[in-house]
Structures are given as structure tokens and as C-alpha cells.
Amino acid sequence: MDITSAEFIISNTDVKKCPAGTFPEYAFIGRSNVGKSSLINMLTGRKGLAMTSATPGKTMLINHFLINKSWYIVDLPGYGFARRGQKGQVQIRKIIEDYILEREQMTNLFLLIDSRLEPQKIDMEFMEWLGENGIPFSIVFTKVDKLKSGKLHGNVEKYLNELRKQWEELPPYFLSSSESRLGRKELLAYIENINKEVNKPN
DSSP: OOOOOEEEEEEESOGGGSOOSOOOEEEEEEBTTSSHHHHHHHHHTOTTSSOOOSSTTOOOSEEEEEETTTEEEEEOOOBOOGGGHHHHHHHHHHHHHHHHHHOTTEEEEEEEEETTSOOOHHHHHHHHHHHHTTOOEEEEEEOGGGSOHHHHHHHHHHHHHHHHTTOSSOOOEEEOBTTTTBTHHHHHHHHHHHHHHHTSOO
């Protein structure tokens, strides 16, 4: 799929104020500093579309970007950043949960995982919550250019093995690097295929 247009539409903290209409939405979420903005910029080919921040946990908003005038990328707040304080964390959690549970247009959630780390409890618990609520999601392992292939394969396997303890069927997963653009073609093809299914006449 070619991305011919990508434009920022709206930021807000209230799911009820998200754009009207029926365009499919692909939401991106992950722990703070996982490389979400960089991935969105890499996918769209627009360097400054999603703001990358040196301060983890800056995104506290639901950000909608209209792609090819026919579907949305949604940048959700990062979770699990301790310096926000209890009140801030509760606020963020509500924004995230309201969007994921109430937004009918959300077609798939991409959960970003830092490939350099061992399985993190907060990520595993989040995936369990998604499963319990029947939320369709895929995993994107980020920053794979930072690892040698043996270590990368080992880390990914550890995550998949953790998931196998709870899941009969594993969610789809992708390897990505915003630096080398690895995974761009595969992720866009995946979105394109879902869009075709969604837009099929009944």
C-alpha cells in the first residue's frame, strides 16, 4: 500500500469527541518510550507527523491521523510511566480503556514491545486484559536494529513462550525498526488486507 496522504485531525482525552464516521481505525499503544511516534512517522513516511519526545510519557491524548482519506492511525497514550504519579496514571488508564472498549471504529490494536527487553509484567497483564475483553490486537516488536539477530530471536521467543502459557492461538506479530524501515511493508500490507475485509460489501 502506498501512503499518499497523512494528516493530523484531532487530539483529545474523551472518546466521545473522536471523529465521526465509519473509517477503520488502527490504534498504536505501548509502554512509554517504546518508539511509538517514530514507528508512526516511519509507516506514514512523514517525519514529524507524530511528535517524538525525549521525555517518556508526554502523550496524554488520543491523536487521530487520517491516512489516504480512508482510514485512521490512532496514537494512544503510553502506559506504565511511573513518574506521572498515581492520579496521572489513573487518568491515562481511563483514557486508554474508554477508547479501546468503547470505540467501535477501532479495527485493530497494535501493541508495541521493546525487543531489547525480557517479557515485562505490565505488557503481559495488558495483553491478558485485551484477551479477556475480546480486543483484536497484534504485537509489533520495536527497535530490532539495536540487537544482534540471535539475541533478537531469543527475546521474541521468550515473549511468545510467555504468551503460549495463556493463549491457544498467538496474536500476529511483526518485527520493526524505525531506523531501517524494517516491517513497514508488512505492517501496511496487513492493514490493507484488513481494510479490504472491512470494506467488502455485505
